[in-house]
Amino acid sequence: MEKLMMKGSEAIAEAAVRAGCRLFFGYPITPQNEIPEYMSRRLFEVGGQFVQAESEVAASNMIYGAAAVGARVMTSSSSPGISLKQEGLSYCAGSELPVVVVNIMRGGPGLGGIQPSQSDYWQSTKPGHGDWHPLVLAPSTIQEAADLVMDAFDLADEYRNPVMILGYGLIGQMMEPVAFREYQPREFDKSWTTCGCKGRPPNIVNSLYLDPNILEEHNHAIFQKYERMKREEVRFETFRMDDARFCLAAYGTVARICKTAIAQLRDEGIKVGLIRPITLFPFPEAVFREARVRWILDIEMSMGQMIEDVRLAVRGRTPVHFYGRVGGVVPTPDEIVRKVREMYKEGVK
């Protein structure tokens, strides 16, 4: 198939349609409006349904309903809107519903701004109320965003759990060439759905458990799924780590900025590599733990959120330092080069 030049939002929407998503419920917010806009046009062509809900809360309850009847469904929003969706997403997790959520983050807190930011690492990997996690996938290119969306639908069905695609203004808005792979549909058990009970007892999809012992059991069952995710679904990219003495940690397009910086630093003889988590939950702990480096420099467009997981991963064996820009300011390769050069010259441990 010939490649297309696509915005990230368009590629995410198109990949969802190709993965069998026929239902989309959303509510507008910058910088992800191109996702609902594309869906409103594209779902019409393929016999799907698009609803602009009256609010984010409504949209997140609509995906609950759609998933409960066994449909492939997606919603999308940006940081403050994701806060509103958190209630419904927790219900989806509690009811073990496969849903795909896209969060195109913006700067915060509060209304914040609309420029690129990674301010939602926490609310994505360690979300709203209740003991639960979505599986979180963080693309760094438009091609990867399209690929991960297709995987997201399968992962949601595999684990009957919300899966989140985490991007921000750059992933949502910039254009890059994309080729869509042929999506191979997989069979999943849908015997639990509420799609008509003729000839069998009715199924109930609910997250209410009044008996504490049963709710405890339910929580354990959910966390067994997370343990399996940790064993089987962790994804990451390493870049020039083979002989690295220093390691950068970054996710999303920040990793691409780091790669440009690393090319420069390597020219100067500073042996630095990069670990880019692709799954933020489950977090790629082992690769950080096993990296034999003097220090790790965690770089984020936040005040330092992923750094907590990096520190937990290395268990105090490797010093973890931080460099961040916030508010919608995107770090430049030069800034990162200067920071690493400085640490190198000062012999930071």
Next chain:
Amino acid sequence: MNPRIRIFVGAYGSGKTEVALNYTFLLCSRGERVAIADLDIVNPYFRSRELADALTSQGVHVLAPEGELATADLPVIVPGVKGYLQNPDFSVVLDVGGDDAGSLALSRFAPVIAGLDHEMLMVVNNHRPWTGGRDGITAAIRSIEKGSRLRVSGMVSNPNLGEETTPDIVERGHAVIRDTARALNIPVVFLSIMAGVVDGNLQDLPYIDRGVEVLELRRRLLPPWYEQPLRMAPQRDQWSRIMLQEVRDRETSSDQIDHRPS
């Protein structure tokens, strides 16, 4: 002779802003007095106002929201646009937002523009969704004409796949766009090609009709990792390895497997 007012319209992401910016810098290099108006009220990213400093330093008058409003997602059109449109001393470039929604901003000036020497150019990239062929391009033109209350008088052929553009992509894409223009009985005014994609003298390319000017594009709106351009897409970088981590029973870091088979 170039018309004094050139309006660049097109579908979302067709390359309007890059073309408008490059055209503006070209006019500057010819010593013309130029004003560029950023009429994009739709998309708050990758707009010509991001180049305001570079443009101003070349003597270009930039008509776009300033300060905090420059990065707001508010439909702001600054005063003064009409004045420049009516000022015979200035060449005016209008960078309009995408699709019919974006072209609505232009309709406010339609009665003024209609009586002035102008050209409204539809920027087309056949590698974008919805505008891959004659039907899609025609539908996009009609909806933009309806939104703007002005007629598209020519096309800018902008076939590209970004960093992955090849001479073949340019030639085949241009053929699609040229055939559409012929069917609609409007000229292709510019063929825009990213610098470095095609070797040799661009104006001598065999598939270019007489009257088509080749606009050599320098990308003006780049993401930050292109500070030192990397030609290769990062995923295909020889140094990168994408892995699924097997935590269970893992002993050495060499025990890593490739990206999940699709």
